[in-house]
Amino acid sequence: MKYLFTILTFVLLQSCTTTTNDKITNSEDYDQYLQSVAPKTTSKYFDLWNSKIKPDSIQLTSFGIVASQYDAYFKATGEIDYLKKSEQALEKAVEIAAIGRSGYRRSLARNYISQHRFKEALVQAEAALEIGAGLKETQSLLFDVHMELGNYDLAKTYLDSIKTGSSFDFLIRAAKWNDCKGDLTSTINYMEQAKNLAEKTYSKPLILWAYTNLADYYGHAGRIKESYAFYLKSLELDQQNAYAKKGIAWIVFSYENNPQEALRILDSVTKNHHSPDYYLLKAEIASFMGNQKEQSINLDEYIIRTKNPKFGDMYNAYNIDLYLNETGQLDKALELAKREVENRPTPESYNFLAYSYFKLNNKKEALTIIEKYVEGKTFEPGVLINVAEIYKANGYKAKSNALKQELMGALYELGPSMKSKIESL
Template identity: 70%
Template sequence: MKFSILTLIFLVVLSCNSKENSTITKAEDYNAYLPSIAPKTTSKYFELWNAKIKPDSIQITSFGIVAGQYEAYFKATGDISYLKKSEQALEKAVAIAATGRAGYRRALARNYIAQHRFKEALVQAKEARAIGSGLRETQNLLFDVHMELGNYTLAKNYLDSITDITNFDFLIRAAKWNDYKGDLATTINYMEQAKDKAEKTYTKALILWSYTNLADYYGHAGRLSDSYKYYLKSLALDAENAYAKKGIAWIVFSHEKNPKEALRILDSVTKNYHAPDYYLLKAEIAAYMDNTEMKLLNIDEYIKSVKNTSYGEMYNGYTINLHLEETKQWDKALELAKREVINRPTPESYHFFASSYLKLGQKKKALAIVTEHIEGKSYEPALLFTCAEIYKANGLTNKANALKTELLGAVYELGPSSKEKIESL
């Protein structure tokens, strides 16, 4: 029945149209969260532990605590320098730790994952496994790393090794696995169970993580009222949560076709949160408004941001897409796509590779990549759109038309500008 999740989404969206065709959001629901307050990036507690770190320090506890605080500052601000400082503290902890070595290696691996340094993360995960302590946490980590690397068989083996329907860590990974497989109903079921577990822990970080992820999955399923509800619940827990505000802005833009309001929300975020991809979203909305000046200004902000070498490989996918769709620098897109395939050989990376060849007029090479590395291996709408484009270019009209029907059910995910592109397939 791999005639795929997008068909299901299409039917779900159609069946929900009578409920979801009106305005879902209300500005009065989220206005209180929009006044942007610069997050605190220090505290007496942090300064106390940071002061214990010296160039020749062996204060292992200090390194772990300071690394965790830097990670929190990164999440609050989007400032890559904090993630790099966290990395430095963790690398020092790994180097000098006599006890707790596996835990520090797991923490360093997760830092590397955040930086898209997946192969280095795998090295640390394997080292943690060899040390032996905290085996279940290491198995969780190995599942995560192998999913990021596209090693899906290995990932499934690790998922099977941690199976426990009562365990939060298992539930969120079972949700991720089923999302990869295209089983959205099972994905949501697992994520709802994980949310219930998180709420019983009274742990803010887990609850917040559950709410934002559940909101995303509801959006994929066309359950936009539920998606909106959980983004709001996220903001009730953390009024400065940029991700939840971005989620609401997407509903306002893609579903309600209200780009000015979406930009108002995003502008409130980018005053104090500086992740480069937010500028590309603002550029997309500006393009929908036919505001070329605003679009170019935001693209310029993105380009200036990612020139910071600390980002490393983190924004390769966004930059490739920018070259493919805006700058038309297709050779640069191909070069970067080749790097991405080496770093992270997933269907997503291969779709950038195939798209680059298509733009360069090498449609047969593009089709070979689709056939070997994407077809039947992903149900993500953006990847399926690439497949449809390449099928059409190679004269495979029936295959392109089959995906066209499915993709019309994914316009919300792809954005309002996608409808015309899909219809032209």
């Protein structure tokens, strides 16, 4: 369900020319989970520990517990204030900790990762490594950070360092590594092992994490029935899981060609979960339907929310795509793409830079960037469709046609709005 790079490509497909796949979803399966309930963002237990925190507090345990709870509230609501409050508590914990410092630094690094502050996360991870306690946990963290920064050789070194045994931490990262390398068979194999291990632990967070990720990977592999089944299993564990509902909405939209039902599902999510990207997905679906009013409402909601400076760089990729494909603010897209490359020099970020130059009619510079930083380094369909377009514009018809064939097989991931664009390559 990789729609990050496809959002807001407003191409309408006529229903008479759209192939509808066999229906695999049933609203009776998930309707019971669409009764949106506002998540709890406080408790007596939380209030007790939160009350212990004062401006001059040295209640270290309080900071750790409160930070964890704020992080949970952020995941449940999508409200950035909770993530920032978690950051404040963790920074204070790092400042005053005499023992357990490596653990607090790892937690702070993960908070920074959530905020797309990857270089700052690396500082904290390396500090935790120097302290030494919790070595395997720190090595796992360093794998995550270096993957986000595009330092794949270093990431592989840290993956190898946690390879002994078949721990959950190793298996999920081995899955991520193989997905990055385009080996989906191995990716699913590792993720299925992680799922089996999580079920044996009886840890709800681990099981839920395994189910939703496995559902995603099954979707990438075209195993839509299995993908749907695991999103449902996720909802059995957590009835308000917004990510699983979004996954089902994507199946309904992209596989079953039922945008109205997809919007109904997402409307139930955004009543109480307010991550800006949900509104972009709703805008994409509304555009596909030709519903300009609904599209505009959701675009406005996205723009209003992401103007909050607390989001920092979290929505750079979405905003670049918005500037390139909807608002036509090409210079602004280029500026932001350069910033994203500085923050996160991955093939995906360089793709945005190349495509910004391409849209500004500098197709030679776009090709140079693709050949140096993107070609052969990523298998993301949302990237490859831009690469194919740049190849075609530079006269590389054979390369463009080869990617075109590959992209037709990735239409489920890209979404039905992209079909005509692929066909025109």
